[in-house]
Amino acid sequence: MALNIDNIRSDFPILSKEVYNKPLIYFDNGATTQKPLQVINRISEYYLNENSNVHRGAHYLSQIATDHFENARKYVAGFINAKSHREVIFTKGTTESINLVASSIKGLIEKDDEIIITAMEHHSNMVPWQQLCINKNAKLRNLSVAGDGSISLSELKDLIGPSTKLIAIAHISNVLGTINPVKEIIEIAHNNGIPVLIDGAQAIAHVNVDVQDLDCDFYAFSAHKAYGPMGIGVLYGKESWLNKLAPYQYGGEMINTVSFNITTFNELPYKFEAGTPDVAGALGMESALRYIDNLGIDNIRSYEDELLEYATNSISKLVGVRVIGTALEKTAVLSFVVDNIHPFDIGTLMNQLGIALRSGNHCAQPLMEHLKITGTLRASFALYNTKDEVDIFVSALEKAINMLS
Amino acid sequence: MALNIDNIRSDFPILSKEVYNKPLIYFDNGATTQKPLQVINRISEYYLNENSNVHRGAHYLSQIATDHFENARKYVAGFINAKSHREVIFTKGTTESINLVASSIKGLIEKDDEIIITAMEHHSNMVPWQQLCINKNAKLRNLSVAGDGSISLSELKDLIGPSTKLIAIAHISNVLGTINPVKEIIEIAHNNGIPVLIDGAQAIAHVNVDVQDLDCDFYAFSAHKAYGPMGIGVLYGKESWLNKLAPYQYGGEMINTVSFNITTFNELPYKFEAGTPDVAGALGMESALRYIDNLGIDNIRSYEDELLEYATNSISKLVGVRVIGTALEKTAVLSFVVDNIHPFDIGTLMNQLGIALRSGNHCAQPLMEHLKITGTLRASFALYNTKDEVDIFVSALEKAINMLS
Amino acid sequence: MTIKERAQSVVDEFSMFDDWMDKYAYLIELGKELPLIDEKYKNETHLISGCQSRVWLHASYEEEKVSFTADSDAVITKGIISLLIRVLSDSKPSDIVTADLSFIDEIGLKAHLSPTRANGLVSMIKQMQLYARALHIKNS
Amino acid sequence: MTIKERAQSVVDEFSMFDDWMDKYAYLIELGKELPLIDEKYKNETHLISGCQSRVWLHASYEEEKVSFTADSDAVITKGIISLLIRVLSDSKPSDIVTADLSFIDEIGLKAHLSPTRANGLVSMIKQMQLYARALHIKNS
Numbered sequence A, B: 001m002a003l004n005i006d007n008i009r010s011d012f013p014i015l016s017k018e019v020y021n022k023p024l025i026y027f028d029n030g031a032t033t034q035k036p037l038q039v040i041n042r043i044s045e046y047y048l049n050e051n052s053n054v055h056r057g058a059h060y061l062s063q064i065a066t067d068h069f070e071n072a073r074k075y076v077a078g079f080i081n082a083k084s085h086r087e088v089i090f091t092k093g094t095t096e097s098i099n100l101v102a103s104s105i106k107g108l109i110e111k112d113d114e115i116i117i118t119a120m121e122h123h124s125n126m127v128p129w130q131q132l133c134i135n136k137n138a139k140l141r142n143l144s145v146a147g148d149g150s151i152s153l154s155e156l157k158d159l160i161g162p163s164t165k166l167i168a169i170a171h172i173s174n175v176l177g178t179i180n181p182v183k184e185i186i187e188i189a190h191n192n193g194i195p196v197l198i199d200g201a202q203a204i205a206h207v208n209v210d211v212q213d214l215d216c217d218f219y220a221f222s223a224h225k226a227y228g229p230m231g232i233g234v235l236y237g238k239e240s241w242l243n244k245l246a247p248y249q250y251g252g253e254m255i256n257t258v259s260f261n262i263t264t265f266n267e268l269p270y271k272f273e274a275g276t277p278d279v280a281g282a283l284g285m286e287s288a289l290r291y292i293d294n295l296g297i298d299n300i301r302s303y304e305d306e307l308l309e310y311a312t313n314s315i316s317k318l319v320g321v322r323v324i325g326t327a328l329e330k331t332a333v334l335s336f337v338v339d340n341i342h343p344f345d346i347g348t349l350m351n352q353l354g355i356a357l358r359s360g361n362h363c364a365q366p367l368m369e370h371l372k373i374t375g376t377l378r379a380s381f382a383l384y385n386t387k388d389e390v391d392i393f394v395s396a397l398e399k400a401i402n403m404l405s
Numbered sequence C, D: 001m002t003i004k005e006r007a008q009s010v011v012d013e014f015s016m017f018d019d020w021m022d023k024y025a026y027l028i029e030l031g032k033e034l035p036l037i038d039e040k041y042k043n044e045t046h047l048i049s050g051c052q053s054r055v056w057l058h059a060s061y062e063e064e065k066v067s068f069t070a071d072s073d074a075v076i077t078k079g080i081i082s083l084l085i086r087v088l089s090d091s092k093p094s095d096i097v098t099a100d101l102s103f104i105d106e107i108g109l110k111a112h113l114s115p116t117r118a119n120g121l122v123s124m125i126k127q128m129q130l131y132a133r134a135l136h137i138k139n140s
């Protein structure tokens, strides 16, 4: 089914904005997406009509808020096809989700154990493991990334050993757009008894995510990269794993009984949710995922793939432009460099022309080193972007290159 | 200056709601306050016009969002009179703020060190220290609470010893309403070279908070208890202390440079802010604090004191009602029990009569044990509550007691 | 009477009241009729977790039927559990385990109780069914 | 010319352009005139942290005046730093430290640069003032 992009765009008022008297072209969706009215209104609606603290209340508003909050959890569980809503932990976002696992799994990691990541990880899925390894005298192992932005399963098999305790890998690279073969990776890992954490930050809004089909042990994502509000995200974890992990932080609903000397902790998912949760955020996230569901993630995927292909072809025609990340399995992200021109110079001029790109190392310094570049320009697409916008982007890029050559 | 409560109430549309065909009387402000239109609209406005990721951007929206986000930080710094905006760390809320300190101070706590808390702490300011002590073989020491809900400075002096490494105490008790003499406590602590963390969850909306005047080392609070959005709060820390603490979580803006083997961390406040921050939340918090500032915290304080006194006098006339927490220095919170009637029974009937109270242990089980009660009913007030509401509350309470006697 | 019939009679009774304050008054009365648990069972073992007021529940098995006694420190909770006992007690384990408990929604109990209370209600029912299952296995 | 006068001449020049794209074209030109840093100074020591493009800055002191040379791997950054050098270089340390830099806002540079760039700008100025202060102390 084709998406009706005009209708969709009218749900996102910010897209009609002008910047420096130029129509805004928002191609920084990998950093954060814009939010549809449905999400913005849901948040207002909550504060106007339902606001209350949850769980511990003994009154009407508190019950409404609790029901809606727990229904949001169930909706999220359904969206990623979790077996149970108990496997859905609300966090601040991908970064906290990953840090939560790194912190709560600490007791299971010992000296000389190994954790495998890849050279394309975002700092948020790299530094927590690096620091855990430093802390535990364990070893961080690095799966390399080929020139086209892909990884090799046979290299992974070679890296895996009896000391491997965890594999942490991005579902989709925020720099290269590569869709990693996570299902195959998980199968290989499980054959060796190793759990896998997937960083789904760049995947959740772009491809179908089915945690049971993937069979991943952990899956982390942020609402704000999937048309939802900032400040909230999810850690999915298999119940058996979440039960094995130590609690994360202390206070509020995560506590069962406390005396001065001892505390017993609540069951899942509350065990990992200390303090008053972001109820408005959870409801906003639910609205955002409903928005995606209504359009259909597969329709979104094919629309964005088309857009990516069109944009890739168009910029490839410009002299000096080199696309970074050309894996076969790829979506939504278009990184590039221009020979002899610094990404920042182009980014600055593009901004002046109304086009929101990102330039730099994209919080993936090790990847930049690995690819021997100092940074890229990145155009990242969402379901509301259009070929017309791509055309404007390409001619602006041409203009910028001319000015800078 | 007297507050114009009619005007104020019109800023909070939820207060005109009906519950079971009765006008809603919201006396659960200790759990979370309602939000004025100014806050709700600020959040919408952000998503409609300014939404972008911050700091790392190279474009117009990103700059706007960053400016507003950092201005919000400065506003918060001014609100609590911090020396510098670098001392203001955005967190999820009080609970995360306290857990952050407990986690990052770990390296400075050794076997047989001691941490002092009080018997009136909320679980969020008790269990993190309890677990840290268990983890480090350190000792948690407990300052007792007198029958009226006050603590004794001379007992504190006796508790302090050469092994004392930290004192953590609520500014205002969420059960008793006691305003603790934190300035005196901090002076005593500092004379002994001990840092002090203040749990300001129940204080920030009710009394003037001046961290330089208090001279506290850490101050934690949540926006949602001060007319702001859920999901965001603050850890204030003295720069010298924040520099001493280890980073908390890893990823995003908190990183300076990363290579595969080593990471260097960003300066304050970013060192403690991993991942995409809740920009909308920060702006919502700024609006909420502006709302308080516009009315004047001292005006709010005297209005709420008057309300508390009126309510205390009124319920004290009812047979069998006993107020829990009668310290001289007290505000905004009115806990009580009724002889021979379970708090839950009253709470249930009060809810049916439109009155939102909280009943139970209020996340302070050790205090309940200490006071030898199973729970209380709690009415907690905010700047929009009125004496008329108190009257309705008192006659409903009378009715409930009659039904249950 | 079957469980279904007993449930229907509860629904009929509650339909007489328009005002929830009257329903609560009735629940409070019902609480007083609760088949009280023997004091010796009011211990940790018989405490149901998940309720914010304390509830003790005991089950016994005679002539292939399960009977319940209970107590609580909160009166309205007592009323609720007395309803549950009236509907479920004195029944075959299999009937208890498979019972249609929609009467709880029908009388509006679930919607009118706080989330913690509602969780308590779920805990009570779970515990009753657990007892029924256990006693059934033990005695067969 | 004083720092103030040099700043004014920058403001005057920029006021000729209405369109920011023209201002950028001009900045790019200015970048080419940047007093280039000696290759031997293009090392870690002379790198300014806080800029997302790399900027090397060197200062020297002669006849009670500080002079700067610099380079960057980004052309627009070069243009910006060349403006700063034009205004601040060849001045007394005390004048550099106390200089009124409102010309940056006046030509709209700060508002038109990304936050990271703006931070970079702040870092550059900070570094120039640091050098000035250090050289002043060292030589007095």
Ligand SMILES: Cc1ncc(COP(=O)(O)O)c(C=O)c1O
Binding pocket: A251, A252, A274, A275, A276, A277, B030, B031, B093, B094, B095, B096, B122, B124, B125, B170, B172, B173, B174, B199, B201, B202, B222, B224, B363
């Ligand atoms: C005294 C006190 N401390 C800490 C907290 C925890 O605050 P939050 O749930 O917003 O993290 C609360 C709120 O319930 C409180 O009243």
Ligand SMILES: Cc1ncc(COP(=O)(O)O)c(C=O)c1O
Binding pocket: A030, A031, A092, A093, A094, A095, A096, A122, A124, A125, A170, A172, A173, A174, A199, A201, A202, A222, A224, A363, B251, B252, B274, B275, B276, B277
């Ligand atoms: C692949 C990847 N992982 C993790 C993150 C961190 O997400 P957040 O900042 O929402 O925690 C991002 C976003 O920048 C990302 O692209």
